[in-house]
Every structure is written in structure tokens, then in C-alpha cells.
Amino acid sequence: MTGEFDAGTPVSDDVRAAYAYLGAVTERPTAQLWDLVDLVGPVEAEQRIRVRAVGEALTDQTEGRFALVDGTELIGRAHDVGARIVVPGDPGWPDWQLAPLDRPRGRRRESSGGVPTALRPLGLWWRGPADPDLALRRTVAVVGTRAPTSYGRAVTADLCAGVAAEDFTVISGGAFGIDAMAHRAVVGAGGATIAVLAGGVDRLYPRGNEALLQEVARTGAVISAQPPGTGVTRYRFLDRNRIIAALSSATVVVEAAARSGALSTAAWAEALGRPVGAVPGPVTSVASVGTHLLIRDKGAILISRAADVVELAGDLGEVSPSPRGDASTWDGLDDVTRRILEALPLSGGVAPAEVAASAGVSPGTARAVLGRLMATGAAVRGHEGWHRSGDGGIQMSLPVD
Structure with a gap:
């Protein structure tokens, strides 16, 4: 799972407050914390942590803050300076950019207890008008x-x-x-x-x-x-x-x-x-x-x-929509983008790892190109995974500097 609990529906206030709590209850997000969120969703994850109905590792990781953090209060403090929290499920949540942070980096471990770290944040506090x-x-x-x-x-x-x-x-x-x-x-x-x-x-x-x-x-x-x-x-x-x-x-x-x-x-x-x-x-x-x-x-x-x-x-497949709407062309696409497009089905869906394996590129490269293809409308991320847009989505050419 990706951590996008009920993705595709508007994020409710209680879900947003739960993510604010979860992002603050540990110093860094951990594998155990994300596993719990993926399993039961952020709201129940917060409730279980508060009543200590979690495993020993997560109990230890949250011991110092579980009763002190208040997600709603944090959101209020952010609001006081014109800020908000962007969380998984929000339209602007940068899922494909942040997802690779879950990969282990060498032998990186938490300093106490040897706990492996899942480094993807549970939210980003955002102060400013930029979308x-x-x-x-x-x-x-x-x-x-x-x-x-x-x-x-x-x-x-x-x-x-x-x-x-x-x-x-x-x-x-x-x-x-x-x-x-x-x-x-x-x-x-x-x-x-x-x-x-x-x-x-x-x-x-x-x-x-x-x-x-x-x-x-x-x-x-x-x-x-x-x-x-x-x-x-x-x-x-x-x-x-x-x-x-x-x-x-x-x-x-x-x-x-x-x-x-x-x-x-x-x-x-x-x-x-x-x-x-x-x-x-x-x-x-x-x-x-x-x-x-x-x-x-x-x-x-x-x-x-x-x-x-x-x-x-x-260079990782940057493309821009072609002004022509009467023909589809793959002209000008670099080899990596072409291979990833060819790996995408026209219906159903595949996971980024499957795209990477089919195209013969690293998972990080696949995610980067998929994100850009989604921005141009050439690729779609649906409930079943990634696929090409309905008309093939290949109305593209390289931008001219």
C-alpha cells in the first residue's frame, strides 16, 4: 500500500488532524508507524497510539510524545501564520516524488533499538500561496x-x-x-x-x-x-x-x-x-x-x-503537450520515456515497479518519468495502477529551449 488512505476522496478534518498528530508523535516517521497507517488508516492509527494498543516497537518510539501532541492544535498554530498541512490524499500531495524515501538507504537505522526507518513524511507543512x-x-x-x-x-x-x-x-x-x-x-x-x-x-x-x-x-x-x-x-x-x-x-x-x-x-x-x-x-x-x-x-x-x-x-522524460490535436506522435521522445510509455497498458493498471522492470530502468527513474507523464496527460494513475490516457496520450514533443 502507498499510505494514501481513502485516496481520491476529499481529506476530512479528522484525517488531516490525524496526519498532523502522526507526523509529530515520533521524531522521524518509522516503518512501524507507516505500516500501521497503511493497515488501519490515519485516524485509527492515532487512536491506537493514544491508548497504547500498538506493538512494543511503536510504543517505545512514541513514548515521549503520544500524550502531548495535538494534531488540531498544530493545524491551528499553522493557520496563525497562514500555513496548512498537505497530506496523503490531497491533490497536491507529491506521492511519486516522496515514495522512494521508503527505500532503505544503505544500513541506515534509528540510533536507538536498531529500528529501520521509513523516511517518507506523513505530511508537509506548507506556508505560501504556491499550489x-x-x-x-x-x-x-x-x-x-x-x-x-x-x-x-x-x-x-x-x-x-x-x-x-x-x-x-x-x-x-x-x-x-x-x-x-x-x-x-x-x-x-x-x-x-x-x-x-x-x-x-x-x-x-x-x-x-x-x-x-x-x-x-x-x-x-x-x-x-x-x-x-x-x-x-x-x-x-x-x-x-x-x-x-x-x-x-x-x-x-x-x-x-x-x-x-x-x-x-x-x-x-x-x-x-x-x-x-x-x-x-x-x-x-x-x-x-x-x-x-x-x-x-x-x-x-x-x-x-x-x-x-x-x-x-x-532528461528523465520531460515532455510537453503538442499544440496539434489531430495526430499522435512519439517523435522527439527520449529512449527512456518511450520505453516507459510502451510499458504502460491502455487499460487496467500496473505498479511503478512493474513499469521499471518492463522498461529496464530503475524504480526511481520510472517514478520520475511517470510523474511527468501524468503532468502532461500522457499517463494516468488509477485505482488499479498506472496506464496510458484514453486516447493513447502521445500528443507530445520535446520543448524548444
Whole structure:
């Protein structure tokens, strides 16, 4: 199951409040928590946790917060700052982007008890007017060091203004340095940008970027997997990086030292099967050591202009509806998109894993392409799984830069 309890129907207030509770009752979502939600739905899952009618593992994981968290209260706190919670079942819930987070990443375990972690969040707190369904269709993450050079700031501004002009939403972490420059360039260009925070959306952090983050919240969105009222910690910044990588079609690192947190975001993107790009810099610059390592050792794509970013973020089957409505054509589609389309039936439905196996691509690539095909109307996700749209859905051509 995907965790979309009663998907396809409007999310009720009690379901929304239950997801708010479940997202806050543990520090991170766990496999046991998601298993319970998938089995009985969010409302009953909350009730069972409150009366301690759950297994030993989940009892231990929720011991510190089960009686303290109030989902309705959290929603009210979010409302006070103009925010809301987006949950599974909502039209804008980014299911295909976040689903790969459930895959184990190496031998990652919870620090206590060796509990395996299911990292897909149970909700996203969303502060801003941007429509999640639209804002997350064409995305690229731009991240980097908190101590950029003038070269890094200039490159970030050029790249972000360029991809914003191509209708990409730029996602970053709201931090000092490259993150702030990315948000500022997109806002200045009149584009869409999303800042993913390590704490609650009612606590704009860092305080030195508060004015910028307020502007991002006014024009785009400031979001977090952490509930309102949550402060920042080192591990929450690392958790924030996984959300940035998951919501982005590609991740670009502009400048990064050898141990920069931006490299964590790149590592998550790689683990999720998303392309990674890096900007080269002077070989004498400490701020470019990390990007050079990504290019040399990790196979990151060298980025030198906005067109490189557009190509990187769109190379997993990006298509656009053709203005012609009298003929169907697969002309111009890349090989990956063609194979995935051929793997989709015209009726019934198949799971992403079946599509990946049939097309000979990774599950992460299949999900990425399916999401874009759904955005163009070429593919449909129904109750039985994925299939092509009723008329074949192949009215497509590659966009012209």
C-alpha cells in the first residue's frame, strides 16, 4: 500500500488532524508507524497510539510524545501564520516524488533499538500561496555552501534566474549563502521558489534570513516536514536535505567544501535515482573542493549555464503537450520515456515497479518519468495502477529551449 488512505476522496478534518498528530508523535516517521497507517488508516492509527494498543516497537518510539501532541492544535498554530498541512490524499500531495524515501538507504537505522526507518513524511507543512500540484511539477534544487565566494553568488544568480524563466520551481534550504542567493534570484526574476526548513514554518530560520523567507512565503512557499513550533537541530538539517532532494527532479551544487552539508543533499539525490549536477570552480578555491569531488568521483554532470540545468532536470522524460490535436506522435521522445510509455497498458493498471522492470530502468527513474507523464496527460494513475490516457496520450514533443 502507498499510505494514501481513502485516496481520491476529499481529506476530512479528522484525517488531516490525524496526519498532523502522526507526523509529530515520533521524531522521524518509522516503518512501524507507516505500516500501521497503511493497515488501519490515519485516524485509527492515532487512536491506537493514544491508548497504547500498538506493538512494543511503536510504543517505545512514541513514548515521549503520544500524550502531548495535538494534531488540531498544530493545524491551528499553522493557520496563525497562514500555513496548512498537505497530506496523503490531497491533490497536491507529491506521492511519486516522496515514495522512494521508503527505500532503505544503505544500513541506515534509528540510533536507538536498531529500528529501520521509513523516511517518507506523513505530511508537509506548507506556508505560501504556491499550489503544490503545480509548483512541484518542474523542480530543481540549487544548494551550496553557507560561505560562498563572489563567483559562487554570481553563478547561482545566473543559474536560478535562467531556470526560473523556463518555469522551473527552484527548491533550496533557506540557509545563508548559496541557498539564500538562489531564493533571492528567483524572487527577483518573478519566478517560483520553495524553501524547505529544518524547523517549523512558524519559526523562520535562520533569523538573519527572516525577511527573505517571509518574501518566499508571500510569493512561493516555505515548507517543512517538522510541525509548527519545532526548533532546529543538526539532524533535522540532515533530514531537511532528504526532502529537498526528493522533491526535486535534479540537484545542482554550486559551491561546497569537502564536508559541506550540500553534499548530503547530493547524496540523497543520488540514492533516490535523481540526477546531480555540480558547478566547477577555481582549483585554488576551498569552496569548490566538494563540487570537484562530485564531478570526479560521483559522476555529477558539469554545470556551466542555465541550459545545462534545464537539460539535467528534464532528461528523465520531460515532455510537453503538442499544440496539434489531430495526430499522435512519439517523435522527439527520449529512449527512456518511450520505453516507459510502451510499458504502460491502455487499460487496467500496473505498479511503478512493474513499469521499471518492463522498461529496464530503475524504480526511481520510472517514478520520475511517470510523474511527468501524468503532468502532461500522457499517463494516468488509477485505482488499479498506472496506464496510458484514453486516447493513447502521445500528443507530445520535446520543448524548444
